[in-house]
Amino acid sequence: GGARRPAKGADWRVEQQRIVNMGRSSSLAAAAALVVAWQALPCQALFYLPGVAPASYAYREPVKLFVNKLTSIHTQIPYDYYSLPYCHPHIHQESENLGEHLSGDRIENSQYKLEMKVPQACEIVCKKTLTKQQSRLFAHAIDQEYRVHWIVDNLPASTVVVNEAAPDEPYFTRGFPVGFKARDYETGKEMHFLYNHIRIIISFNEDHNPDAAKRKFQGSRIVGFRVEPFSIAHSWDDALPFSKHDTLLSTCNEMKEAVNDPSNYQNVDRATEVVFTYDIAWEESDTPWANRWDVYLRGSPDDKIHWFSITNSTMIVVFLTVMVAMILIRTLNSDIANYNDPAAIEDAKEESGWKLVHADVFRPPATSPMLFSVVIGSGVQLLMMAIATLFFALMGFLSPANRGSLLTALLLLYVFMSSFAGYHASRVYKFFRGEDWMRNTVATALLFPGLLAFIFVALDVLLMFEGSSGAIPLSTFCTLVVLWFGVSTPLVFVGSYFGYKKEAYTPPVRVNLIPRQIPPQPWFMNPLVTIFFGGILPFGAVSVELFFVMSALWLHQIYYIFGFLFLVMMILVATCAETTILMCYFQLCNEDHRWWWRSVLSSGSCSIYVFLYAVWYFFTELEIEGVVPALLYFGYMAMISIGFFLLTGAIGYLSCFWFVAKIYGSIKVD
DSSP states (O other): OOSSSSHHHHHHHHHHHHHHHHHHHGGGGGHHHHHHHHHSSGGGGGOTTTTTSSOOOOTOOEEEEEEEEEEEETOOBOEEEEEEEOOOOOOBBOOOOHHHHHOOOOBOOSSSSTTTTTOOOEEEEEEEOOOOHHHHHHHHHTTOOEEEEEEEEEEOOEEEEESSTTTTTEEEEEEEESEEEOOOOOOOOEEEEOOEEEEEEEEEEEOSSSSSSGHHHHHEEEEEEEEEEEEEOBBBBBTTTOOOOOOOOOSSSSOOOOOOOOGGOOOOSSSSSEEEEEEEEEEEEEGGGGGGTHHTTTTSSOOOHHHHHHHHHHHHHHHHHHHHHHHHHHHHHHHHHTTTHHHTTTGGGGOOGGGTTTTTTTTTOOOHHHHHHHHHHHHHHHHHHHOOOOOOOOHHTTTTTTTTHHHHEEEEEEEEHHHHHHHHHHHHHTTTOOOOHHHHHHHHHHHHHHHHHHHHHHHHHHHHHHHHHHOOOOOOHHHHIIIIIIIIIHHHHHHHHHHHHSSHHHHHHOOOOOOOOOOOGGGSSSSHHHHHTTHHHHHHHHHHHHHHHHHHHHHHOOOOOHHHHHHHHHHHHHHHEEEHHHHHHHHTTTOOOOHHHHHHHHHHHHHHHHHHHHHHHHTTTOOSSSHHHHHHHHHHHHHHHHHHHHHHHHHHHHHHHHHHHHHHHHHHHO
């Protein structure tokens, strides 16, 4: 329906705030400050985002119903709506953003005709003669529990689900099933039945102020869109030619309401004729336009469970963090006081401790210094992308009402943050006295994106062979290539130029030409042991929220509580920094100065636990069937885990470098 009569900016802001902060208890101080700052902006500074401005309709004004993809939690492979033999007009695909294309959305026109506040009863869409093969397509979709997704006025179709735990509190799920399996009424054999009659129920809101001049808007606004599917084997007078406009169905009409009759379901286990029909009912609602997404968000995991889980996790992590930080600071203060004590300087040669490796602690890593700099640059890029995305999410720009916005924002922000990758990679490489700056810059621009592109293209080929709408069109593929080589790569070179142009960092202590011999290390300082334990605490910090994120990704739920995610992000940064610093301190105390790669791997090992969690989630929470869906799942989770390794590894390195520079800058060295 497009926004012909946009309302005042307050409505738009209210909806964004409600979606972002649906669970009021999850709002954080930082998020609240951002929302307050946003609301304090002058009205002329506000603007409408595509798809989220309110539209008002006059009586009998056409309301467009669009069809979208078919989805299933059992396959994770989306399909175009018209990949099944539904009634279809001359198909016209609506313009979509980059995120919609990548998520498999295919928004197209339909033959369902709606007019504002005009009810209709048992309108015929078309009569289809299904071949055995076409019937088999419907039966296969029913077996895989595919759901149909429609859109009216940017609202997804929903169905009411009875909550068995609380029957008085039903919730809404997006889409409706293609059909269902049940025992045949006569034979008792399990059969496939198609939902061929859809009751469309649209809620609208009006401003009834007697003074037309004081009304906030004119006409009607759509605030709800739900459907009730029926399976009906329609019948009519065979003596008359069938016409969608003139034929009177005996199974439902203006005088006879459609019902689900087990003795008259529409079977699709054989070649058959199917008549597709629909009802339209309009009901006035007190729900304001700004609150119309509430019913979809209540279908997500229970906010109370979410709140208690995250609170419990946060308290434990914060307690451990404070305890470890206090012990570490107290020990460091004691070490620095002893090392700077003139009376103890004469005995320093006989002592052990981190001061003894001061001449080697800033020695460049002996193993792959260029690769190390590329890893740090890519990790910083991902970190900046995550921070920027959370900022825009808390501001309300990435609400579910703006379909595809989150994925589009992630991709574009990653591309625009490429200059940070080039800058930090070049700074680290220059500090290591590297000379092949061109190779370093090219590796930064191509290594991590190239790895993701390889996995992505492989998965896209699988989707293409499956005929899925998730396979990206050629135009989208070209757009991604242009973003990579036309925007991201030049930005890497720009950041690299400024990084190399700047003077190299001067460490607080000099570096000896000959490296100090490292004494034998205790078993608990073995690299595998420290790396294994280094990722446990950061993973514990994100494990609770990870469950809800995974549910949103793979169970087709809406994730909207960015306040929780912001809090978890802050905890993740703190725990990664603290565990890495702690491991680095123990390592230096044992006179092992090879901390560079250890700082990345200690916190980066959190990604291993994330992938193992994904394996556990696959076998316990999901019901994915088939080889291709499993490959898609593990392929995408591998991409996420690799990115998570780079992000947490960069946090570990940056915090460890700051720590080493601070403690060695605080002692007196001859």
